[in-house]
Amino acid sequence: MSLVVLSQVTKRFHPGRPPAVDGLSLAIARGEILALLGPSGSGKTTTLRLIAGFESPDEGQVLLGDRLVAEARNGRVTAVPPEERQVGVVFQDYALFPHLTLEANVAFGLHALRRAARRDRIQEILHLVGLVDLGRRYPHELSGGQQQRVAVARALAPAPALVLLDEPFSNLDAERYGTRRPVRGGWP
Amino acid sequence: MRFLTIGFQTVDASLGRIPSSFDEAARSLGVSVGGTLRRIHLPLMRGSVLTALILVWVEVMKELPATLLLRPLGLKTLAIEVWERTSESMWADAAIPALAIVAVGFFPLFLASRLMSAAWRR
Numbered sequence: 001m002s003l004v005v006l007s008q009v010t011k012r013f014h015p016g017r018p019p020a021v022d023g024l025s026l027a028i029a030r031g032e033i034l035a036l037l038g039p040s041g042s043g044k045t046t047t048l049r050l051i052a053g054f055e056s057p058d059e060g061q062v063l064l065g066d067r068l069v070a071e072a073r074n075g076r077v078t079a080v081p082p083e084e085r086q087v088g089v090v091f092q093d094y095a096l097f098p099h100l101t102l103e104a105n106v107a108f109g110l111h112a113l114r115r116a117a118r119r120d121r122i123q124e125i126l127h128l129v130g131l132v133d134l135g136r137r138y139p140h141e142l143s144g145g146q147q148q149r150v151a152v153a154r155a156l157a158p159a160p161a162l163v164l165l166d167e168p169f170s171n172l173d174a175e176r177y178g179t180r181r182p183v184r185g186g187w188p
Numbered sequence: 189m190r191f192l193t194i195g196f197q198t199v200d201a202s203l204g205r206i207p208s209s210f211d212e213a214a215r216s217l218g219v220s221v222g223g224t225l226r227r228i229h230l231p232l233m234r235g236s237v238l239t240a241l242i243l244v245w246v247e248v249m250k251e252l253p254a255t256l257l258l259r260p261l262g263l264k265t266l267a268i269e270v271w272e273r274t275s276e277s278m279w280a281d282a283a284i285p286a287l288a289i290v291a292v293g294f295f296p297l298f299l300a301s302r303l304m305s306a307a308w309r310r
Contacts, residue, residue, distance in 0.1 A: 052212070087216060089212070089213065091209045092209075095207065095210050109218055155217075
């Protein structure tokens with residue numbers, strides 16, 4: 001069964017201008033890695049935002065698993081808010097919370113876990129991205145590549161079925177731990 | 189209204205510095221709108237809200253015309269004391285409340301400037 005299904009999804013920001021996403025249909029299977037390629041302004045980010053729930057479609061449907069999370073029909077839009085979709089997102093600007101340590105950033109989405117389980121999960125995830133020793137640091141004390149790995153770690157921590165990465169290689173670094181490894185191996 | 193602008197500008201500037209991707213990141217991690225406000229916006233704005241409070245307090249304390257017009261009978265603020273005594277040329281007597289305004293105003297401004305420089309370092 002498909003993990004994500006978009007059918008005939010259209011999103012238009014300015015009436016009269018061409019839509020950002022025009023009648024897009026796609027299906028992603030569990031475990032599949034799909035890359036959207038295209039020039040800037042071609043709707044890649046908008047597509048991710050529609051899946052994550054930050055935008056609502058003007059037409060079409062979005063399904064996550066067997067759950068209908070957004071639908072627009074005859075101008076009526078119903079959408080499940082992003083916090084109820086369990087989709088991990090790694091932002092282009094990482095969006096790390098500057099007032100929280102790495103550990104607290106990673107723990108942000110783990111509110112459902114008990115304290116001990118949460119601590120174990122934080123260690124596990126920080127280990128995965130190779131930042132165990134830096135857990136007490138704040139985001140501004142890290143390099144760009146390290147910040148990116150924290151953003152990946154934070155998105156993976158609640159073990160979502162789906163992770164969306166917006167421009168994931170905009171800060172590709174040649175350090176020992178890349179971004180790809182945790183993304184591929186981050187599921188329990 | 190006069191004091192509102194001071195407080196509002198300070199708080200609004202700090203709110204404007206919080207990118208919308210912070211909201212979206214928090215919500216994608218399963219936190220509601222209210223939780224995002226409490227765990228992201230309030231802590232990030234705390235410094236500037238305090239700064240705004242202090243600035244407004246100093247402004248209110250040294251305010252003269254509005255206080256003169258609106259005060260209940262018999263109420264005297266430091267600014268009114270200074271004004272009454274200087275209008276009667278009692279310069280030496282006026283100095284004490286005037287110095288008190290400076291003293292009471294100095295400490296919060298010192299605090300505010302420290303808060304503001306701490307906020308900028310973020």
